[in-house]
Amino acid sequence: xxxxxxxxxxxxxxxxxxxTIVRDVLKDxxxxxxxxxRVDGKxxxxxxxxDHDASVEPIxxxxxxxxDVIRHSTAHLMAMAVQSLYPGTQVTIGPVIEDGFFYxxxxxxxxxxxxxxxxxxxxxELSKADHKITRTEVPREEAVQKFSAMGEKYKVEIxxxxxxxxxxxxxxxxxxxxRGPHVPSTRYLKAFKLTSVAGAYWRGDEHNAMLSRIYGTAxxxxxxxxxxxxxxxxxxxxxxxxxxxxxxxxxxxxxxPGSPFYLPxxxxxxxxxxxxxxxxxxxxxxxxxxxxxxxxxxxxxxSGHWENFRENMFLSPxxxxxxxxxxxxxxxxxxxxxxxxxxxxxxxxxxxxEKRSYRDLPLRFAEFSRLHRxxxxxxxxxxxRVRAMSQDDAHIFCREDQIEDEVAMNLEMVRxxxxxxxxxxxxxxxxxxxxxxxxxxxxxxxxxxxxANAIKRNEIAFEINPKEGAFYGPxxxxxxxxxxxxxxxxxxxxxxxNMPEGFDxxxxxxxxxxxxPVMIHRAILGSLERFIxxxxxxxxxxxxxxxxPEQVRVLSLSEKVEDYAxxxxxxxxxxxxxxxxxxxxxxxxxxxxxxxxxxxPYMIVxxxxxxxxxxxxxxxxxxxKSNAMPLTALLEKLKQEPVPA
RNA sequence: GCCGAUGUAGCUCAACGGUAGAGCACCUGAUUUGUAAUCAGGUGGUUGCGAGUUCGAUUCUCGCCAUCGGCUCCA
Numbered sequence: 001x002x003x004x005x006x007x008x009x010x011x012x013x014x015x016x017x018x019x020t021i022v023r024d025v026l027k028d029x030x031x032x033x034x035x036x037x038r039v040d041g042k043x044x045x046x047x048x049x050x051d052h053d054a055s056v057e058p059i060x061x062x063x064x065x066x067x068d069v070i071r072h073s074t075a076h077l078m079a080m081a082v083q084s085l086y087p088g089t090q091v092t093i094g095p096v097i098e099d100g101f102f103y104x105x106x107x108x109x110x111x112x113x114x115x116x117x118x119x120x121x122x123x124x125e126l127s128k129a130d131h132k133i134t135r136t137e138v139p140r141e142e143a144v145q146k147f148s149a150m151g152e153k154y155k156v157e158i159x160x161x162x163x164x165x166x167x168x169x170x171x172x173x174x175x176x177x178x179r180g181p182h183v184p185s186t187r188y189l190k191a192f193k194l195t196s197v198a199g200a201y202w203r204g205d206e207h208n209a210m211l212s213r214i215y216g217t218a219x220x221x222x223x224x225x226x227x228x229x230x231x232x233x234x235x236x237x238x239x240x241x242x243x244x245x246x247x248x249x250x251x252x253x254x255x256x257p258g259s260p261f262y263l264p265x266x267x268x269x270x271x272x273x274x275x276x277x278x279x280x281x282x283x284x285x286x287x288x289x290x291x292x293x294x295x296x297x298x299x300x301x302x303s304g305h306w307e308n309f310r311e312n313m314f315l316s317p318x319x320x321x322x323x324x325x326x327x328x329x330x331x332x333x334x335x336x337x338x339x340x341x342x343x344x345x346x347x348x349x350x351x352x353x354e355k356r357s358y359r360d361l362p363l364r365f366a367e368f369s370r371l372h373r374x375x376x377x378x379x380x381x382x383x384x385r386v387r388a389m390s391q392d393d394a395h396i397f398c399r400e401d402q403i404e405d406e407v408a409m410n411l412e413m414v415r416x417x418x419x420x421x422x423x424x425x426x427x428x429x430x431x432x433x434x435x436x437x438x439x440x441x442x443x444x445x446x447x448x449x450x451x452a453n454a455i456k457r458n459e460i461a462f463e464i465n466p467k468e469g470a471f472y473g474p475x476x477x478x479x480x481x482x483x484x485x486x487x488x489x490x491x492x493x494x495x496x497x498n499m500p501e502g503f504d505x506x507x508x509x510x511x512x513x514x515x516x517p518v519m520i521h522r523a524i525l526g527s528l529e530r531f532i533x534x535x536x537x538x539x540x541x542x543x544x545x546x547x548x549p550e551q552v553r554v555l556s557l558s559e560k561v562e563d564y565a566x567x568x569x570x571x572x573x574x575x576x577x578x579x580x581x582x583x584x585x586x587x588x589x590x591x592x593x594x595x596x597x598x599x600x601p602y603m604i605v606x607x608x609x610x611x612x613x614x615x616x617x618x619x620x621x622x623x624x625k626s627n628a629m630p631l632t633a634l635l636e637k638l639k640q641e642p643v644p645a
Numbered sequence: 646g647c648c649g650a651u652g653u654a655g656c657u658c659a660a661c662g663g664u665a666g667a668g669c670a671c672c673u674g675a676u677u678u679g680u681a682a683u684c685a686g687g688u689g690g691u692u693g694c695g696a697g698u699u700c701g702a703u704u705c706u707c708g709c710c711a712u713c714g715g716c717u718c719c720a
Contacts, residue, residue, distance in 0.1 A: 102715095111649080199716060206646080206647065206716075212648070212649080253711095254693080254710065257711065312719090373719085373720090375719080376717080376718070378646060378716080393720095489719075490720070492720070523720070526720045587678045589679085592680045
């Protein structure tokens with residue numbers, strides 16, 4: 001064995017003694033920027049010894065990988081601080097997440113917000129102490145012994161399942177089981193902030209113990225941290241719950257938790273989206289239907305909802321029953337009614353309304369009815385997770401050989417709609433066979449392949465979401481993010497072989513035999529509630545003209561032009577625009593301010609000059625533009641504003 | 646549902662064991678206004694609901710409801 005290794009760095013090779021540590025071959029990089037290194041493509045500690053020929057690249061603090069290392073090390077620093085402040089607290093896991101990190105602890109009593117400043121102060125102290133961070137690899141038994149002796153039963157559980165080698169990172173008198181890598185010493189960690197506390201189940205399973213989680217974030221510099229905190233604050237300003245109230249779109253009231261009350265202005269957005277989807281439906285060949293809201297539970301038993309979804313359903317006794325009670329037992333479907341949480345089972349009755357031929361297919365039934373789901377109270381979140389919602393829901397009944405085309409067509413719709421509404425960063429996932437599933441593995445593979453092909457036909461990038469399909473079939477999930485970067489699923493396209501079976505749906509094929517259609521569940525906007533929430537946050541409430549609740553506000557300068565202001569508003573209304581005249585006895589600046597806050601896209605100022613020659617002075621939202629024009633020119637301009645589909 | 650926090654006027658927030666206060670909004674009056682707040686006066690609260698401790702509770706304790714941040718679940 002040679003006593004030297006060849007190191008390739010920045011395209012140049014050189015020979016160093018075997019066992020040289022990575023940091024020494026990166027001597028030219030300023031130490032405060034250097035947090036880790038990439039050796040043969042793998043991120044490792046700077047103290048890693050080189051034992052074979054390798055390519056080496058520095059990882060700087062500001063890089064994506066560098067930031068991850070810093071955050072991971074900061075999570076460790078926090079754990080060290082916590083265990084020094086609260087002896088007896090067990091550690092579990094502390095990963096890096098988008099924009100920060102968290103660490104889950106098992107403390108004697110859960111942490112509260114008040115603990116955070118104390119922990120932060122301790123972290124700063126430990127950071128200043130400049131504890132060197134060192135990695136050691138130990139045999140599994142030794143690791144188990146060590147952590148057992150410390151009473152760290154969660155760590156022992158992890159060690160027993162971890163892959164070799166088992167590595168331990170130490171800083172000062174504290175250590176943690178960890179894969180690494182980490183920064184060389186705690187003094188590298190100086191720009192951090194603990195942000196929140198939360199309960200979290202061990203391994204994410206609600207049957208397990210509830211741990212106490214602390215969230216935090218860390219950056220390469222204090223400036224970057226400040227910048228991030230500022231952005232978070234700005235995002236808060238765009239929260240749809242805040243904007244919805246300010247703009248008078250919708251409210252919530254404890255009298256019906258999780259169910260929005262749309263105010264007149266909110267309904268305009270709601271209906272504009274539905275109108276838009278109806279135009280799309282005409283183009284793409286969907287037929288709208290309206291089915292009942294309440295069904296005998298018998299139907300939900302057939303569809304599988306009674307077994308799989310009744311905990312999330314609002315149930316009602318049969319009003320004519322003597323007991324007036326709801327039987328929620330597995331056999332309870334034999335009596336009573338349920339409020340539909342989904343449209344699908346109802347649509348099977350529309351399908352069955354006639355004898356169907358292979359020539360009829362595909363049949364595409366769309367419905368905007370309100371759906372109710374008894375979501376657990378802790379999950380409710382503004383418009384993003386509600387108990388009452390409308391979806392741009394549709395169920396496509398088609399032949400096996402039509403699946404791919406149908407899915408591809410719906411994906412095209414997804415792209416049309418999200419493109420028209422200016423959404424970027426839409427993510428696609430293919431959710432595959434879950435452990436608990438109906439049908440054979442072969443059927444699933446075929447179904448998944450059909451979905452994947454349809455996605456590829458649209459040249460859309462997608463990820464696999466393993467085992468997250470519905471029990472009856474795989475699905476394509478489409479996600480967008482809210483202002484605070486939380487991802488929400490909006491659109492979905494799901495294959496279903498189960499429900500046609502359950503409701504015994506058939507069509508007559510070309511040779512006169514009965515065959516089973518396939519059902520595709522799909523929604524493009526998803527729930528209108530969630531979509532509106534996301535839309536408000538994406539736009540900050542500044543909606544395109546066709547969606548703006550109030551499109552034009554005519555601001556009069558004084559009483560003398562009151563009549564002209566009203567006349568202008570009336571003309572605009574007759575032309576089909578949502579226009580109002582603000583003839584209140586207020587100064588122009590005041591009216592402009594209010595129109596700006598209400599996010600009215602067109603502000604029209606009329607004074608005596610305008611009234612004299614029947615012109616208007618236009619101001620666009622955020623003071624973008626301001627100029628005078630004849631009234632007819634304004635109408636022309638308004639009519640040229642884009643309307644999708 | 647679980648963990649933590651919060652709940653005061655329509656909204657945003659103050660007070661804190663001793664009979665609740667501001668700004669905005671709303672109403673009235675004055676002002677007749679040129680592109681993000683004209684001035685003055687006034688109305689408005691069983692301090693989320695229900696118990697308990699106390700001479701006295703908005704304040705302390707408990708239960709419930711709702712909301713916020715997460716977990717779980719999901720459009």
